[in-house]
Amino acid sequence: MDTLEPTRSTSTHNAALRFLSRSDIASLGGDRSDLYMEAIEDGFRLHAAGEYAQPLKPYLRSRHCGHIADRIIAMPAWIGGDDPVAGLKWIGSKHDNPTLRSRERASALIVLNDDETHFPVAVLEAGRISALRTAAVTGVAARYLARTAFPAVAVIGCGPIGRTQIQMFCEQFPDVRRIRLFDLKRDAALAAAEWIGGAYPKVEPVVCEQPQEAVSGADVVVTATVTDRPYLKFEWLRPGTFLANVSIMDVEKAVFLKADKVVVDDWDQCNREKKVINQLVEEGSFSRERLHAEIGEIVVGARPGRESEDEIILLNPMGMAIDDIACARAILRRAEAADVGAMLELFG
Numbered sequence: 363m364d365t366l367e368p369t370r371s372t373s374t375h376n377a378a379l380r381f382l383s384r385s386d387i388a389s390l391g392g393d394r395s396d397l398y399m400e401a402i403e404d405g406f407r408l409h410a411a412g413e414y415a416q417p418l419k420p421y422l423r424s425r426h427c428g429h430i431a432d433r434i435i436a437m438p439a440w441i442g443g444d445d446p447v448a449g450l451k452w453i454g455s456k457h458d459n460p461t462l463r464s465r466e467r468a469s470a471l472i473v474l475n476d477d478e479t480h481f482p483v484a485v486l487e488a489g490r491i492s493a494l495r496t497a498a499v500t501g502v503a504a505r506y507l508a509r510t511a512f513p514a515v516a517v518i519g520c521g522p523i524g525r526t527q528i529q530m531f532c533e534q535f536p537d538v539r540r541i542r543l544f545d546l547k548r549d550a551a552l553a554a555a556e557w558i559g560g561a562y563p564k565v566e567p568v569v570c571e572q573p574q575e576a577v578s579g580a581d582v583v584v585t586a587t588v589t590d591r592p593y594l595k596f597e598w599l600r601p602g603t604f605l606a607n608v609s610i611m612d613v614e615k616a617v618f619l620k621a622d623k624v625v626v627d628d629w630d631q632c633n634r635e636k637k638v639i640n641q642l643v644e645e646g647s648f649s650r651e652r653l654h655a656e657i658g659e660i661v662v663g664a665r666p667g668r669e670s671e672d673e674i675i676l677l678n679p680m681g682m683a684i685d686d687i688a689c690a691r692a693i694l695r696r697a698e699a700a701d702v703g704a705m706l707e708l709f710g
């Protein structure tokens with residue numbers, strides 16, 4: 363038998379995938395936070411129900427990767443529910459892209475695979491998806507963990523991730539009146555303040571000289587830096603603060619030990635790679651038992667969210683592949699309905 367001839371059951375016809383550029387995605391509403399808030403909450407519910415598969419993500423580092431933010435991460439996941447799909451986010455990061463190359467630090471693609479055939483069905487540019495899904499993780503968590511009608515947010519680190527968090531707060535939380543900004547590069551904080559003034563005139567940007575000044579005046583705090591040295595002290599947090607530790611390495615160990623509640627997205631994903639939680643676990647001072655909850659458990663009501671006005675609650679969101687796949691699925695379904703994007707034949 364000629365092994366090069368496809369058999370009847372291995373047809374190469376109709377194998378095509380949809381490519382969605384950043385502007386295609388924006389045209390589908392993928393440049394606003396609403397779509398992501400909904401998809402992320404769905405993803406958290408699937409996580410709580412165990413309706414997912416999500417192997418630990420490998421960090422690819424070459425010998426040129428000297429900085430903590432120099433890496434390419436592969437993030438595969440399958441999500442179940444009514445519309446199961448699998449996929450992979452492949453996200454590169456070079457810390458000096460903004461300063462040396464005028465490019466974004468992070469760049470990403472998402473590949474989605476059909477649940478039945480496992481054939482790839484879509485490729486999406488995912489730099490914006492990644493930033494908006496990260497903001498939506500904070501946003502969904504804030505609905506359960508922040509005080510209601512909070513007016514003041516602090517954002518430490520004013521790059522694309524910090525700005526997208528601000529976009530989400532301004533779009534989703536109408537009571538937000540002030541955004542307190544700190545960046546080691548004052549120009550980045552000033553540029554963010556100018557952008558807020560133009561895009562969200564009802565919100566007052568306040569540029570701070572020190573991180574403590576930003577943090578201690580806020581109800582909700584977000585870190586979005588590229589530091590590998592914790593600096594954020596428990597004493598800076600006022601009672602009732604919700605702190606979303608998006609950039610993971612900013613918060614001192616004492617905050618994990620003294621906060622009223624520590625919440626993660628996924629314990630196994632968080633407790634690795636020498637991140638602060640992982641260091642605490644290895645030292646014997648933190649454990650799965652001391653964790654209040656994974657966020658999905660709170661979303662489905664299996665664990666409580668905020669229970670008093672004064673609680674200090676720390677969210678450590680390592681970032682899950684199921685976040686990306688849930689958002690990419692929602693975008694793909696809109697693209698199919700509106701026939702947006704370029705169809706690429708797999709076999710020519």
Ligand SMILES: NC(=O)c1ccc[n+]([C@@H]2O[C@H](COP(=O)([O-])OP(=O)(O)OC[C@H]3O[C@@H](n4cnc5c(N)ncnc54)[C@H](O)[C@@H]3O)[C@@H](O)[C@H]2O)c1
Nearest residue numbers: 467519521522523545546550586587588589609679680681
């Ligand atoms: N947890 C998640 O799911 C998730 C997802 C995406 C990105 N991130 C993280 O978000 C972070 C920010 O990403 P980005 O693309 O905006 O990076 P970026 O490098 O483009 O911007 C970072 C900004 O932070 C500032 N900065 C650096 N160190 C600082 C410090 N110690 N104090 C104050 N400001 C500081 C820089 O000057 C810069 O303006 C990264 O660490 C990234 O890994 C987390």
